[in-house]
Structures are given as C-alpha cells and as structure tokens.
Amino acid sequence: MAELSEQKVIVTGAARGIxxxxxxxxxxxxxxVGLLDLEPDVLEETASALADETGANFTPLAADVTDPEAVESAFSDWRGEHDVIHTLVNNAGITKDGLMLRQKKSDWDAVLNVNLSGAYNCVQAALKPMMKERWGRIIMVSSVIGLQGNAGQTNYAASKAGLIGLTKSVARELAGRNITCNAVAPGFIRTKMTEQLPEEQQEEIREITPLERFGEPEEVADCILFLAGKNSAFITGEVIRIDGGLAM
Ligand SMILES: NC(=O)c1ccc[n+]([C@@H]2O[C@H](COP(=O)([O-])OP(=O)(O)OC[C@H]3O[C@@H](n4cnc5c(N)ncnc54)[C@H](O)[C@@H]3O)[C@@H](O)[C@H]2O)c1
Structure with a gap:
C-alpha cells in the first residue's frame, strides 16, 4: 500500500485556494505532486513557490479539465516522468451564480463542463494506470451545496450533486481493483471563490454555521490526505462534510 511519502498525486485546480x-x-x-490548472505561467510560479516552501517535487501540468485531449496529454506527460498515479484529487471548480429564471444556458453549460465533465475527463485519464497498479485513490471535491441545494446556484448544485453520483458509481465499479473513490463536501471555506461574496452575506454564513466561522483550505486538505492514506483503506463511496456543522 502506498504510504503518502511514496505517492504520486495529481491535484486539479491546484494553482490557488483549496x-x-x-x-x-x-x-x-x-x-x-502534479499541479493541473489553466495558466502555465501561474502554475510554474506556484510549483516553484511550493517546492521552496516544502522541499518536495511539484510538476506543473497546464490543461483545461474540460478538454479531454489536453487532460490526456497532461496525464501522459506525468506518466512519462512518474509512471504511476496513486491519488487523483478532482478539485477544479467554478461558479456562475444566478437565479434559474434568468440563468443563461451558457452559464449552466460552463459550470457543468468544468465541475462535472472535468472530473469525468480526469477519472478517465487516471483509471488505466491505477488499474495496472491495482491501487488507487480518487477524491472529488463536491460541496454542501450539492447536498442541500441553494437558491441562485442551480448549476453549481447540480454539478456538485452529480459528482456525488459519479463518486458512488466509480467506487462500486472499481472496488474490486483496490481503487477507492470518495468525496468531500466543504461548507464555506476562505478562498477567492468566497471572498467575492458581499460582506453581509459572509456575516450571514458565519451566523448559520454552528462553528460560527469559515473553514480554512488546510482543513479541507487534511481530510483529503486522510482519504488518500492507509488509514482510510476500508472507506469508499463516502461523502464527508467539512462544513462546521452547516449541513447536518
Ligand atoms: N471555497 C469554498 O467555500 C468551497 C466550498 C465548497 C466547495 N468548494 C470547491 O472547492 C474547489 C476549489 O475551490 P476554491 O475555493 O479553491 O476555488 P478557486 O477559485 O480559488 O480555485 C479554483 C481553481 O480551479 C482552477 N480551474 C478553474 N477552471 C478550470 C479548468 N477548466 N481547468 C483547470 N483548472 C481550472 C482555477 O484556475 C483555480 O486555480 C472547487 O471545486 C469548489 O467548487 C469550494
């Protein structure tokens, strides 16, 4: 079983935030760690800053998760250097909020394409190497909004609920190959995505969250490392909320 210190990991949406x-x-x-994100320059900067901070190896993998050929090519570059993929974290995600009545079809498509089809493309690219290895961990970053829904976020909620269905089905299909698939469902976490919310909405969020604060990206990361490690070997198809009690 791959110890975290021996793992080869790809994280999507890795240039910032969670x-x-x-x-x-x-x-x-x-x-x-392979860092997959959109902008090659930003990725290069992130990879070199992270390498300085941690002393570990970070490989920039520039690709748009919505483009299956770009994803396949990034994963194949990774395999050229590292051969295996032990853990895939599907974290890349966007929001394009608006009430259903006025929602543009293009905003629906964009969110579903990145958040759900993007994860599909990455799972497709990771499966064969994981099956060859007879070991794998796939972790989806869903959201409490996928569990509860949210006015103004029909596209985002549908994409994040879809990720949960994808997680459970992949978990069932691949369990026999010793590949687990789980999801985390963060509540409100302090990143660029939530910084855009008006201050009064941020205050409301703190009020309705039992732990009365936003979560930190590192708190989501801790749970994901647990799901990638040897102490979670008997957990698959699970969705873990990291939300300060918001959606219980
Ligand atoms: N911040 C929160 O409160 C919160 C809560 C629940 C779930 N999430 C989820 O966590 C994940 C990360 O969120 P965050 O807050 O760090 O967001 P963020 O906007 O700070 O970072 C998202 C990253 O994904 C990348 N990305 C976007 N589209 C991409 C694409 N097509 N291909 C490759 N990379 C792409 C962006 O460039 C960016 O680096 C998202 O899936 C989000 O839905 C966030």
Missing part, C-alpha cells in the same frame, strides 16, 4: 493547500500538504507528506 487545490494549492491540498498540493502543499501532499508535498509536506513527501509525495510527488
């Missing part, structure tokens, strides 16, 4: 925190924690645990 993805960067996940990549950093894997690096500190001694893993080699």
């Amino acid at each position: 993805g960067r925190a996940i990549a950093e924690k894997f690096g500190r645990a001694g893993a080699d």
Whole structure:
C-alpha cells in the first residue's frame, strides 16, 4: 500500500485556494505532486513557490479539465516522468451564480463542463494506470451545496450533486481493483471563490454555521490526505462534510 511519502498525486485546480493547500500538504507528506490548472505561467510560479516552501517535487501540468485531449496529454506527460498515479484529487471548480429564471444556458453549460465533465475527463485519464497498479485513490471535491441545494446556484448544485453520483458509481465499479473513490463536501471555506461574496452575506454564513466561522483550505486538505492514506483503506463511496456543522 502506498504510504503518502511514496505517492504520486495529481491535484486539479491546484494553482490557488483549496487545490494549492491540498498540493502543499501532499508535498509536506513527501509525495510527488502534479499541479493541473489553466495558466502555465501561474502554475510554474506556484510549483516553484511550493517546492521552496516544502522541499518536495511539484510538476506543473497546464490543461483545461474540460478538454479531454489536453487532460490526456497532461496525464501522459506525468506518466512519462512518474509512471504511476496513486491519488487523483478532482478539485477544479467554478461558479456562475444566478437565479434559474434568468440563468443563461451558457452559464449552466460552463459550470457543468468544468465541475462535472472535468472530473469525468480526469477519472478517465487516471483509471488505466491505477488499474495496472491495482491501487488507487480518487477524491472529488463536491460541496454542501450539492447536498442541500441553494437558491441562485442551480448549476453549481447540480454539478456538485452529480459528482456525488459519479463518486458512488466509480467506487462500486472499481472496488474490486483496490481503487477507492470518495468525496468531500466543504461548507464555506476562505478562498477567492468566497471572498467575492458581499460582506453581509459572509456575516450571514458565519451566523448559520454552528462553528460560527469559515473553514480554512488546510482543513479541507487534511481530510483529503486522510482519504488518500492507509488509514482510510476500508472507506469508499463516502461523502464527508467539512462544513462546521452547516449541513447536518
Ligand atoms: N471555497 C469554498 O467555500 C468551497 C466550498 C465548497 C466547495 N468548494 C470547491 O472547492 C474547489 C476549489 O475551490 P476554491 O475555493 O479553491 O476555488 P478557486 O477559485 O480559488 O480555485 C479554483 C481553481 O480551479 C482552477 N480551474 C478553474 N477552471 C478550470 C479548468 N477548466 N481547468 C483547470 N483548472 C481550472 C482555477 O484556475 C483555480 O486555480 C472547487 O471545486 C469548489 O467548487 C469550494
């Protein structure tokens, strides 16, 4: 079984926010980490900053998760260097909020494409190497919004609920190959995505969260490292909320 210190890990949406925190924690645990995100320059900067901070190896993998050929090519570059993929974290995600009545079809498509089809593309690219290895961990970053729904976020909620269905089905299909698939469902976490919310909405969120605060990206990363490690070997098809009690 791959110890975290021996793992080869790919994290999508890794240039900032929760993805960067996940990549950093894997690096500190001694893993080699592929950082997949959109902008090559930003990725290069992130990879070199993370390497300085942690002393670990970070490989920039520039690709748009919505483009299956770009994903396949990034994963194949990774395999050229590292051969295996032990853990895949599907974290890349976007929001394009708006009430259903006025929602543009293009905003629906964009969110479903990145958040759900993007994860599909990455799972497709990771499965064969994981099956060859007879070991794998796939972790989806869903959201409490996928569990509860939210006015103004029909597209986002549908994409995040879809990820949960994908997680459970992949878990059932691949369990026999010793590949587990789990999801985390963060509540409100302090990143660029939530910084955009108006201050009064941020205050409301703190009020309705039993632990009365936003979570930190590192708190999501800790749970993901647990799901990638040897102490979670008997957990598959699970969804773990990291939400300060918001959606219980
Ligand atoms: N911040 C929260 O409160 C919160 C709560 C629940 C779930 N999440 C989920 O956590 C994940 C990370 O969120 P975050 O807050 O760090 O967001 P963020 O906007 O700070 O970071 C998202 C990253 O994904 C990348 N990305 C976007 N589209 C991409 C694409 N097509 N291909 C490759 N990379 C792409 C972005 O470039 C960015 O680096 C998302 O899936 C989000 O839905 C966040």
